[in-house]
Amino acid sequence: MTPPADADALREALKARIRGIMARDRPEDPAEVDALALQVLRHQARGNPVYGTLLRNRGLDPEALLHWTAFPPVPARAFRIHSPFVGDPEGAEATFVTSGTTAGPVGGEGAGAARGVHRVRDLSLYHASLLPTAGAHLRDPGEGGVLRVLALMPSPGELPGSSLVHMAGVLAGAWDDGGGAFLAGPDWRLDGARVARAFARAREDRVPVLLLATAFALVHLLDQVAGTSALLLPAGSRVMETGGFKGRSREVPRGALYEEVARRLGVPPERIVNEYGMSELLSQFYEPVLAEGGPADPEARRLVSPPWVRTRVLDPVTLEPAPVGSPGLLCHLDLANLDSAALLLTEDLGVEVPAPGPERRGGFRVLGRNPGAPPRGCSLSIEGWMEAAG
Amino acid sequence: MSGARASAALLDGLEADGGEVLRGLGFRGRLRLLAEAGSRFLDPDDPLAREALHRLPADSGLPAAECSRVLAGMARDWTSERLAAAIRADFPDPGVLDGFVAGVRGARERVVPPRLLVQVCAGNVPGTGATALLRGLLVGAPTLLKSAEGDRVLPELLGRAIREADPRLGAAFALAEWKGGAGTGIEREALARAERVVVYGGKEAVAGVRVLAGPLTPVVAYGPRVSFGVVLRSATGAEAPVEDCARAASAYAQRGCVSPQLVFVEEGGERSAESWAEALAEVLARLGNEPDPGAAPGMRALREEADFAAAAGRGDRAWGGPEAGWMVVFEPGVRPFEPSPLGRTVRVRPIGSVEELPGILAPARQVLQCAGVEGREPARSGAALLLARAGVTRITPFRDQPWPPAWWRHDGEGPLRVLVRWVSLEGPPEGTLGP
Numbered sequence: 001m002t003p004p005a006d007a008d009a010l011r012e013a014l015k016a017r018i019r020g021i022m023a024r025d026r027p028e029d030p031a032e033v034d035a036l037a038l039q040v041l042r043h044q045a046r047g048n049p050v051y052g053t054l055l056r057n058r059g060l061d062p063e064a065l066l067h068w069t070a071f072p073p074v075p076a077r078a079f080r081i082h083s084p085f086v087g088d089p090e091g092a093e094a095t096f097v098t099s100g101t102t103a104g105p106v107g108g109e110g111a112g113a114a115r116g117v118h119r120v121r122d123l124s125l126y127h128a129s130l131l132p133t134a135g136a137h138l139r140d141p142g143e144g145g146v147l148r149v150l151a152l153m154p155s156p157g158e159l160p161g162s163s164l165v166h167m168a169g170v171l172a173g174a175w176d177d178g179g180g181a182f183l184a185g186p187d188w189r190l191d192g193a194r195v196a197r198a199f200a201r202a203r204e205d206r207v208p209v210l211l212l213a214t215a216f217a218l219v220h221l222l223d224q225v226a227g228t229s230a231l232l233l234p235a236g237s238r239v240m241e242t243g244g245f246k247g248r249s250r251e252v253p254r255g256a257l258y259e260e261v262a263r264r265l266g267v268p269p270e271r272i273v274n275e276y277g278m279s280e281l282l283s284q285f286y287e288p289v290l291a292e293g294g295p296a297d298p299e300a301r302r303l304v305s306p307p308w309v310r311t312r313v314l315d316p317v318t319l320e321p322a323p324v325g326s327p328g329l330l331c332h333l334d335l336a337n338l339d340s341a342a343l344l345l346t347e348d349l350g351v352e353v354p355a356p357g358p359e360r361r362g363g364f365r366v367l368g369r370n371p372g373a374p375p376r377g378c379s380l381s382i383e384g385w386m387e388a389a390g
Numbered sequence: 391m392s393g394a395r396a397s398a399a400l401l402d403g404l405e406a407d408g409g410e411v412l413r414g415l416g417f418r419g420r421l422r423l424l425a426e427a428g429s430r431f432l433d434p435d436d437p438l439a440r441e442a443l444h445r446l447p448a449d450s451g452l453p454a455a456e457c458s459r460v461l462a463g464m465a466r467d468w469t470s471e472r473l474a475a476a477i478r479a480d481f482p483d484p485g486v487l488d489g490f491v492a493g494v495r496g497a498r499e500r501v502v503p504p505r506l507l508v509q510v511c512a513g514n515v516p517g518t519g520a521t522a523l524l525r526g527l528l529v530g531a532p533t534l535l536k537s538a539e540g541d542r543v544l545p546e547l548l549g550r551a552i553r554e555a556d557p558r559l560g561a562a563f564a565l566a567e568w569k570g571g572a573g574t575g576i577e578r579e580a581l582a583r584a585e586r587v588v589v590y591g592g593k594e595a596v597a598g599v600r601v602l603a604g605p606l607t608p609v610v611a612y613g614p615r616v617s618f619g620v621v622l623r624s625a626t627g628a629e630a631p632v633e634d635c636a637r638a639a640s641a642y643a644q645r646g647c648v649s650p651q652l653v654f655v656e657e658g659g660e661r662s663a664e665s666w667a668e669a670l671a672e673v674l675a676r677l678g679n680e681p682d683p684g685a686a687p688g689m690r691a692l693r694e695e696a697d698f699a700a701a702a703g704r705g706d707r708a709w710g711g712p713e714a715g716w717m718v719v720f721e722p723g724v725r726p727f728e729p730s731p732l733g734r735t736v737r738v739r740p741i742g743s744v745e746e747l748p749g750i751l752a753p754a755r756q757v758l759q760c761a762g763v764e765g766r767e768p769a770r771s772g773a774a775l776l777l778a779r780a781g782v783t784r785i786t787p788f789r790d791q792p793w794p795p796a797w798w799r800h801d802g803e804g805p806l807r808v809l810v811r812w813v814s815l816e817g818p819p820e821g822t823l824g825p
Contacts (some may be wrong), residue, residue, distance in 0.1 A: 317690070
């Protein structure tokens with residue numbers, strides 16, 4: 001066991017190197033992330049007794065493993081059992097709770113509920129990851145100045161446990177011109193008239209808007225507010241869409257939703273950016289449509305990772321890399337998770353998407369929990385149960 | 391003929407000619423002919439049974455050996471004796487199917503089948519569609535059956551057997567396929583004209599059907615459900631329930647909603663819940679099932695979670711995995727109710743007493759199906775009462791769990807009764823004007 005003082009010193013050194021990559025938005029060389037990841041995972045194996053035990057139970061010696069891909073990932077669902085943390089959890093600066101619940105379709109909070117908890121030791125590292133990534137994908141290339149940040153979400157004060165709402169608060173703090181607002185109540189309910197007033201003010205002020213919204217909030221908004229002009233946003237606006245429907249609204253195919261947003265809000269599909277994030281990860285993934293000018297068709301897009309994140313698509317049976325183009329479980333290495341679990345196995349299936357050109361990055365597409373699977377019969381599986389729970 | 395006109399002609403024919411044929415046969419005639427057709431699938435030398443066994447693996451995605459068990463288990467309910475038992479369970483006086491019979495306090499009553507019954511199957515276990523077809527025709531309802539991926543062969547072959555039993559019956563049913571929810575062609579027309587609809591599937595399939603059927607048409611929905619097992623203290627030491635549970639979880643690769651996904655084992659008996667889980671794993675390993683690729687992601691997530699929980703000192707243990715084609719996870723402590731990822735995955739959880747079950751099962755009350763319960767009386771009946779109140783609709787030994795009988799009250803309702811309309815005839819039998 002590394003003495004605590006040494007562990008702290010090592011952590012500070014690792015954090016400085018990670019922040020260095022985040023600040024320049026690229027590693028010095030491709031091997032830099034590999035080397036750093038190996039050290040981060042060894043640090044976590046030493047500093048998180050549960051992760052250390054997991055390795056030991058599998059006969060793995062972290063000091064003898066030579067590449068980060070040899071480490072076992074922490075499953076996302078494990079956050080329900082034990083919040084991975086290196087250091088004293090009492091010192092966490094924030095605690096995020098996963099949005100999903102396994103309480104079931106007719107359950108609720110209490111004995112049946114189980115949410116994952118992600119304790120964040122160091123918000124500065126989270127923000128250092130969050131801002132440049134969002135800037136690269138939610139701002140136009142070379143765009144400076146302020147925006148109007150409007151969020152169809154509760155405010156961070158109302159919902160401090162939501163990593164998505166926290167992120168929206170950070171973006172508003174960094175970019176908002178002072179006229180922005182969080183436009184949903186603590187229960188995510190929208191007041192359509194209030195949203196329409198906020199949009200009207202942005203039109204009067206002629207400030208481009210960054211609209212942050214879940215897919216279900218967009219559907220609620222479009223359903224609530226009638227008319228073709230009430231929801232028009234100023235020129236240069238863009239929408240960040242995230243989070244799916246979670247059973248909170250009728251489900252609308254993404255292409256149809258984007259077309260409707262374009263028609264009613266005046267934001268063309270190629271300026272609607274899908275963000276994919278998880279409470280268990282402090283870095284996010286975006287579709288690079290603003291930087292690359294499209295495509296408009298959401299089915300033709302890919303999500304890309306920031307340079308300090310590596311995404312692997314793993315065969316669910318063997319956990320070995322799936323052949324390129326074959327679906328598999330998404331497994332993310334995220335160096336921003338320095339103090340929790342840097343290697344995370346999600347329950348989402350995805351497929352690798354090669355770089356569309358020489359100057360562009362490859363990425364992945366999320367297919368969901370169990371897409372195109374053969375018929376599952378009339379048994380209600382855990383996937384169906386969790387989907388029903390939202 | 392255009393698609394729309396062909397659909398209309400098909401539905402016209404079912405309503406008019408099909409209805410007449412079915413009425414003309416009476417329930418005894420229908421029973422005899424349908425049983426003649428259905429029981430052919432129990433004869434291994436029958437060409438249709440052979441064709442079924444040949445085509446089922448590709449159709450259902452199940453291994454050949456499993457297909458043999460499925461066909462035998464399904465077709466056993468398609469015999470004269472068992473179809474008659476199913477009728478008697480729902481209509482103690484089957485005469486109501488053919489005419490008015492004496493009912494309560496002098497009134498007479500009968501049932502009337504729908505002019506057109508549409509049954510929408512949705513990617514179900516093989517045999518579900520064929521059984522649905524038999525049920526509809528048995529009560530005299532001209533039936534349009536929408537087959538589904540994974541269950542196309544048996545409706546087709548049973549249909550052929552029915553036509554061979556009596557070619558006139560060919561006018562009483564049709565098999566169709568459409569992409570659910572598209573709301574085009576025959577789907578829209580059939581659901582709009584149906585007098586009653588049965589739909590198997592999840593909430594989206596059901597919601598789509600309800601929209602097209604309209605607000606006044608009765609829709610019987612069989613949605614996904616979850617079944618489990620309970621091993622009472624008195625049964626923990628017995629070997630047979632372990633073996634039977636493994637087989638029940640393996641049937642249909644656990645796709646059927648009657649296969650157990652969790653087993654609650656009462657502590658304090660001859661064998662601990664953990665040892666029971668280990669014994670179950672040994673049997674599943676011996677049964678040697680093939681991996682189920684569709685279940686692999688969920689199985690992997692559960693396996694990784696169990697390993698992590700073990701490292702966190704929660705006492706979880708896991709045997710098997712997606713590569714083995716089965717998995718057992720022992721999960722001690724207080725856990726939220728959760729189904730398994732299927733693929734022959736059983737979650738074994740210790741309980742101090744069956745008295746804990748109503749609380750554990752409460753979040754799943756509306757999706758519970760059946761419970762395999764093993765133990766001596768009177769404890770078993772006591773557990774049954776608790777489970778009945780908790781939402782379970784069938785309590786059975788593990789041995790029979792995957793094979794509910796033909797007279798089973800599907801989701802707690804008589805499967806034939808839900809297809810028909812009751813009509814009462816009041817007033818004296820001699821007429822209202824007196825002699």
